[in-house]
Amino acid sequence: MAHEDFPPLAALFQVVFDQKVGYTIAWKRSLSDADLGGIEYKCLPSGLHSVESDLVYFIQGQRHVGISAFAQEEADSQHRNARFCAIGALVPSAHGKLGRCWLHAAALKQLARQLVGNSDDKTALESYWKKFQETNEQGAEHDRHGSRKDGIRNTRWSESQHGLKLDAEGVADHPALYMPALLDCFGPLIFPLCRASLLRKRILMLGSPPVQRNCSMVYIASILSSLTRAACEVLPADTEPLARTDSLFSVGIADMPLLSETSSRAGWIATTTDDILGEKQQLWDVLVELTPRERGSEERWPRLRTSDGRVIQATQRDLRRYRLLRGELRRMREARTRFRDSVEQDRQQSGDDDQTPLVRSATLLKDSEGNQELRGNEDEVVEPVSWAALAYNGFMWWASAGEEDVSAMEESEADRELLSDLPDVQSVMEDSSSRAANGEHDEAEEELIDSQEVATVLTAFFHRITGLIVGTLADIVAEADDETEVGIEEDVIDISAEDVKKMGLDIWSERDREFVEEAVRLYFGRGAKVQGGERLRICGVKVC
Structure with missing residues (x-):
């Protein structure tokens, strides 16, 4: 370099x-x-x-x-x-x-x-x-x-775009290289973590060394929860400071005055190894306890909780999205490996060859469709299915004579749409292909390509989710104002369960409804109330 x-x-x-x-x-x-x-x-x-x-x-x-x-x-x-x-x-x-x-x-x-x-x-x-x-x-x-504040403002666009290009030299220390580790560590909890950051909460990650891993997670969480230029264009002009949360990286006891004095609207994300900071609830809004894996024990999920003691869990829709995301990443990895196998085979002499592998590595890598289970303890990180959701799904199954739920199909299709047309991923694949053709692949290069794929997909996926949320809320606020007299704003904006679903959120989750109402206050300065979801009505009759 x-x-x-x-x-x-x-x-x-x-x-x-x-x-x-x-x-x-x-x-x-x-x-x-x-x-x-x-x-x-x-x-x-x-x-x-x-x-x-x-x-x-x-x-x-x-x-x-x-x-x-x-x-x-x-x-x-x-x-x-x-x-x-x-x-x-x-x-x-x-x-x-x-x-x-x-x-x-x-x-x-x-x-x-x-x-x-x-x-x-x-x-x-x-x-x-x-x-x-x-x-x-x-x-x-x-x-x-x-x-520093001006520097952040000038660079927030370039750093938050989809293709986080990882240079070949020095890549081992690029924070984006830890995106696969972040996904493995948080699992479906990555969604509520990013929503908390999108609300510009003060988020403190408490964990033991290595500190580099924890600092990289701070960097990545900030990137994933940043607003794209397109999202900012539909927001009021005074929301520019909210485009991205501040990353403080490693902090300690000596930084307590700084943390207590920080009153930025953008909030912050930081990491610490000092347990005493985790006990100072007045300093943070959300505490993320990064549990280290002890030798011989099962890996444990991080624990997210608010300063008032409420545990934050992923929703059922977060779980479905997480599995979809992992499946897409696995499919991309298999496609890249399959292409490399074909290139290597083409380089060999035609006809039977003792050196030609009988089983392609792509076959070895491929998992069965049903092998999408989490690593365990799902009940600790995912909200249980609510009675209202169970009753609704049961009624819809009965009403449709057992046919597949159209609503679930639409939800799945909408989530898949967020992963489509990723041009930067294609460039990674093309670069990988050219190197494979020249026989230049090694383990380090393969790790770089895999990390760049994960970085590209995760960043694009979460930026599209954020754009969908912000864009939908902007349309709702504009429509509410159009329906009132000129110069008069509606005190409380009604948001339907269908709007919540359109934003990619879980209509049955109380925390997702709270998220929507708080997002309207933060980004639009307006009050909002989500209607439906928490109560089920069939033919106008409240069932539960």
């Missing part, structure tokens, strides 16, 4: 543990506008000693984002049996949500490994600083972009 592709450094520093004074900055170089106050605590979150290496993203003031590479090695008892250090850097926030600081990750990790056992030699640090330090011209360009 070319030198100019890397974001310039506003600061470079080394943090170590001194037995007399604790965490301390052992070496630093910085520009005059770079604030290094408290940086040593941001570089070394609680619990980091439990891993051999890690990568931490954080926000430092209004102008910079930070990245820190941590490494440790065994030592004698004089050093408490471990010696560690962190090599960190600050980059201007005007270069993007993370300032593309992840491009420096590989070099910082190498420096950390090199210096953890030889902290006296600063030659490599000096060399890296001289190579990438921000010049006066770059600083002037940063000033033209303005503060």
Whole structure:
């Protein structure tokens, strides 16, 4: 990758543990506008000693984002049996949500490994600083972009578009690479998580290291819940700050004043390893407890709850959508593998060949249609089917003489439509095909392609869901205003169960109805009431 592709450094520093004074900055170089106050605590979150290496993203003031590479090695008892250090850097926030600081990750990790056992030699640090330090011209360009808030506003469109292009170099540390892991971790809970972020709640993810994984989940959740330009165009002009939630990445106890003072309409998403922040309900609206997998135990789902103690679950429609999404991703992976098999076979000599595989790998990868079960404990993360839904579905089955529910078919078709016509996925497939034809595929390349596919599909899928919700609500508000006298707004806008269904939400879920009403207040400044859904009427008679 070319030198100019890397974001310039506003600061470079080394943090170590001194037995007399604790965490301390052992070496630093910085520009005059770079604030290094408290940086040593941001570089070394609680619990980091439990891993051999890690990568931490954080926000430092209004102008910079930070990245820190941590490494440790065994030592004698004089050093408490471990010696560690962190090599960190600050980059201007005007270069993007993370300032593309992840491009420096590989070099910082190498420096950390090199210096953890030889902290006296600063030659490599000096060399890296001289190579990438921000010049006066770059600083002037940063000033033209303005503060971090202005930088976010200028880049929110480019970062939130469907095709999150993953560069071949440095891809191992790109946050979008964790999209497959996010989908596996949250399962159907990814839908209520994104809805909470769409309402611009203050969301705190509480989990143990590795911190890089948790910070990447913050980044991805922010991307998935951002508004596209088309969605913003149908909203009132004063809602521009709501286009995307703020990502604070890693926070700790020292950031409690910042969290308590933050009153942005856009809300925020952050992650922490400090349990005490999870006990401070006044700091957050939604707490996401990321449960680590213990050796020999089953994997557990994250736990989402509100500050008033209510547990957040996925709806039945979320579950159906999740299975549809996983099925589409599996189909794409099989198609790519099948094509690669055919290319490899064409390269071989015609006729019988002992080297030709009898069973194609695409066949081995293919799952049966019925193998779409979750990993277990579904009742913990998905709302049970309501009595009203059971009664309605039973009545419709009886009334249709056992034929397939037309409403369910329409719902499934609408969800599939959200996954259609993804041009960026096609470009990934074409690139994969050309590389396969040249015999250039390896395991790392395959992982890159798979991650880019998942990133593209997930981003497009959730942006289309968001566009559908915002567009439908905008039409409802406009129609309600058209039906009233000029200059007079309706106090409370009625939203039908059919409107809720059109938005891709669950008409039987109380939390989805609350979501719709709150979204109208947030984005349109109007009151709303969802009609129906919670009560079933057949021929005008309330059944349940």
